[in-house]
Amino acid sequence: MSDRVCVGVVSGAFGVRGEVRLKSFCAQPESIADYAPLFTEDGKRSFDVTLTRQVKGGFSARLSGIATKEQADALRGIRLLADRAVLPSLPEDEFYHADLIGLEVVDTGGQVLGRVRAVHDHGAGDLLEIHGPGLSSTVLLPFTNAFVPTVDLAAGRIIADPPEGLFA
Structure with missing residues (x-):
């Protein structure tokens, strides 16, 4: 687990006096300023x-x-990260996307399905993008209790119960 979590991105300049346009990835978007200083990925x-x-x-x-x-303008596209220690603690059933990426995904029988490559949010709930052995392309698995009953960050894995045929 990284000591820093991505909380936003600079999407370009705003005006002519050095202001930036900032996209916040925080649950309360305006709280991004509370987590400063924010760091570049490097x-x-x-x-x-x-x-x-x-x-x-x-x-x-x-x-x-x-x-x-x-x-x-030179900062366009720069992702901004906050120290994990200044971020709020999450309830037991919530996770930072950064903590899910890279986790191994196994089914309820212990068969390895792949690893989480990315987490997407298109408004109707999060989707885990999973890539693994025998898959010709990535699979999008809804990140719900029904399909992902267990996330074990300490063990570095997710136990999934995907719909029939999704990983076929």
Whole structure:
């Protein structure tokens, strides 16, 4: 498990005074600023965050050390991570997507189905993208109690009860 969790992404510059357009991945989107400093994935840069206003699809924000439109434009696509220690504790049945990626997925009989490659949220609930042996393409498994009865982070695995034929 990583010590940092992705909480947002810079989607570009906002205006001409160094503000950025920020997409928040937090359950309470405005709380992204509370988790600062936020770090780049390589850990080489960190930013304090001040949200300036809500805009379509996110917020405009000031990041410490960013003063020009050119500097803000250069951050487009940069994922921002927060230290896990400053994030709220999750209830027993909730997980950070970053913790699920890479977990081994086995069926209720112990047969390995694959590994979680990504977690997608298209509005109707999370889907686990699973890739594994014998699969010609990835499989999307709904992340529900019915299909994923057990997530064991300590053991690094998920026990799945997929619908008949999904992994055939």
